Amino acid sequence: MTNTTTETSRRLVRYLPPNTNAEVHIEYADQGTGRIICILPSLARSGRDYDVVADYLQQDGFRVIRPEPRGIGHSHGPMQGLSLHDFAADVAAVLDQERTGPILIVGHAWGSQPARMLAADRPDLVCGVIMAAASAGRLPPESSEMPYSRLRDAIDGASDFSLSEEQRLDCLRRAFFAPGHDPRVWLDGWNTEAHEAQSHARRSTPVDDYFSAGTQVPILDLQAEHDAVVIPKVMKLYLGERVTEQVISDAGHAMAPEQPRAMADAIAAFAHRVYQK
Numbered sequence: 001m002t003n004t005t006t007e008t009s010r011r012l013v014r015y016l017p018p019n020t021n022a023e024v025h026i027e028y029a030d031q032g033t034g035r036i037i038c039i040l041p042s043l044a045r046s047g048r049d050y051d052v053v054a055d056y057l058q059q060d061g062f063r064v065i066r067p068e069p070r071g072i073g074h075s076h077g078p079m080q081g082l083s084l085h086d087f088a089a090d091v092a093a094v095l096d097q098e099r100t101g102p103i104l105i106v107g108h109a110w111g112s113q114p115a116r117m118l119a120a121d122r123p124d125l126v127c128g129v130i131m132a133a134a135s136a137g138r139l140p141p142e143s144s145e146m147p148y149s150r151l152r153d154a155i156d157g158a159s160d161f162s163l164s165e166e167q168r169l170d171c172l173r174r175a176f177f178a179p180g181h182d183p184r185v186w187l188d189g190w191n192t193e194a195h196e197a198q199s200h201a202r203r204s205t206p207v208d209d210y211f212s213a214g215t216q217v218p219i220l221d222l223q224a225e226h227d228a229v230v231i232p233k234v235m236k237l238y239l240g241e242r243v244t245e246q247v248i249s250d251a252g253h254a255m256a257p258e259q260p261r262a263m264a265d266a267i268a269a270f271a272h273r274v275y276q277k
Contacts (some may be wrong), residue, residue: 002222007031008054008274012074015093016085018056020112024077028067028094032058035275036103037267038065038127039109042093042133046072049256050108056264062271067094071194079197083206087116087198094228104220104271109133109229111199117205119213127273129213130267133227133255136234137207143231150204151175151229157189178226178252185257212239219243220270222263224251244270 016023035056039050047066054064066073070082070090077090086096093115095103105126107115121124137147154175158168165187172183192270213219221235221243230253236243239259246266251259 011097013093013137017077017089021079022078024070024090024093025075026067026070026077026090026094027074028065029054029057030063030065032061032063033061033270034061034062036065036098036100037106037271038067038091038095038100038103038107040067040115041069041106042108042196043110043155044191045189047190049189050260051265052260053256054174055240056261057268058116060264060268062268065100067091069194069198071197072074072191078151079193081204082201084113084117084210086200087109087114087122088121088210090114091118092122092125098174100125104128104130104267106130106132106267107134108256109135110202113137113210114204115204117210117214119217120210123214123216126214128218128220128270130222130270131235132222132263132267133230133251133253134221135223135230136238137211138234138238139231140234140237143230147207155229156195158186159178159192159195159209161190161192172254175229175252176252178224178250178258180250180254181254181258183254186254218270218274219240219271220266221245222255222266223247223257224253224258227255229253231267 004231015120041047066271105115112131115129119129154171157171177183188206223232225247248259248262
């Protein structure tokens with residue numbers, strides 16, 4: 001492993017989705033050389049949340065691509081009536097422009113949904129999926145909860161700027177951060193328009209479209225020890241040996257700002273396994 005990182009390039013892809021006259025622009029960060037890892041961010045947040053994780057991965061010999069979702073940075077396009085298929089197509093446009101071939105996709109929290117959707121819609125672009133602190137979208141058969149319902153008020157409240165700072169900090173503590181970690185690092189960085197569009201996409205897309213990430217690619221279910229949002233061990237329950245489970249200690253749902261080194265190490269180890277096949 002080297003101890004240097006190169007400057008991150010920020011690029012833009014423009015494409016016209018089928019059955020629309022509205023062009024979509026997707027900004028993405030690109031750094032490093034080697035096998036590619038693509039990271040998709042959590043609900044209403046930016047790929048910049050993974051700056052430190054990406055630096056570690058680059059030091060470990062990987063190239064890291066981080067698309068910004070529509071509404072964030074210089075990414076823009078229609079924001080109404082979107083599905084997870086649309087968000088996956090945005091990522092595909094980036095990978096097609098870079099001619100990546102099949103690569104490893106990391107989806108953090110909400111980002112696991114378009115990551116799995118991409119694996120289902122474009123299997124030519126995905127050779128493995130990592131779900132980082134990510135809800136499955138299904139529950140154990142004995143559960144009486146609704147999918148994606150746990151701490152919904154806190155998840156939504158964290159980005160609600162009509163609330164006081166103390167109320168938002170309480171939401172962040174409850175939903176995102178492990179005990180002993182400062183939630184103030186996530187007071188900023190939220191995008192209301194993206195939150196609404198991404199939430200609609202989750203609600204409007206049938207879970208069977210994306211749940212299993214297609215039928216073949218290996219999946220790492222990277223769980224956080226103190227994740228108050230995610231019901232753990234669901235993916236392996238349904239998909240069996242396709243799924244590997246790993247736990248990041250001393251981390252909550254936010255994971256990346258809490259344990260960037262451990263998160264990067266887990267991603268790198270799985271990437272080496274996937275790319276050796």
